[in-house]
Amino acid sequence: MIRLHDISVPVFGRYLERLDALVLIAAAHVADRGLPEAALLEARLAQDMLPFEAQVRMAAGFPLRALRPLVPRLPELAFPKAASFANLRDDVAAALGALAMVEPADLEGREAEIVTDRAGLADIALPAACFVVDYALPNMLFHLSIAYAIARWEGVKLGKADFDGWHRY
Helix, strand or coil: CCCCHHHHHHHHHHHHHHHHHHHHHHHHHHHCCCCCCCCHHHHCCCCCCHHHHHHHHHHHHHHHHHCCCCCCCCCCCCCCCCCCCHHHHHHHHHHHHHHHCCCCCHHHCCCCCCEEEEEEEEEEEHHHHHHHHHHHHHHHHHHHHHHHHHHCCCCCCCHHHHHHHHCCC
């Protein structure tokens, strides 16, 4: 049987690393073209969507948002308001550092424990395993995907290999 730790911590960690790589590539794109950082940090796919920097921060925050109810010693990350690529990389590094604090024993036998959260205007309450698999991971990947899409839309040279780290072309 797969353990809650196995379906959360390593997966969140892997995609936090992919998120960091995306931010690094986006920063290089802006620097190589002599563009102001804000040109990409504030870019959106649609007016009613969050900009690149917020998508990155949402993706970076989701692992701790998902696991803090089960592991209360995890820090509550407060990302700085001023956005820069360096700050975004620091945010991702802080999330990775906090995630590294989660031990398998912290989540052992907690799969059925109810975790509550707000999903937009909706209150949700799910068993921890469902919360991670059905809610938290898809939401993290959504925000990572949107950050990727914004970067691509803005001309950043990215491919599927940059998103998942598995593909090679």
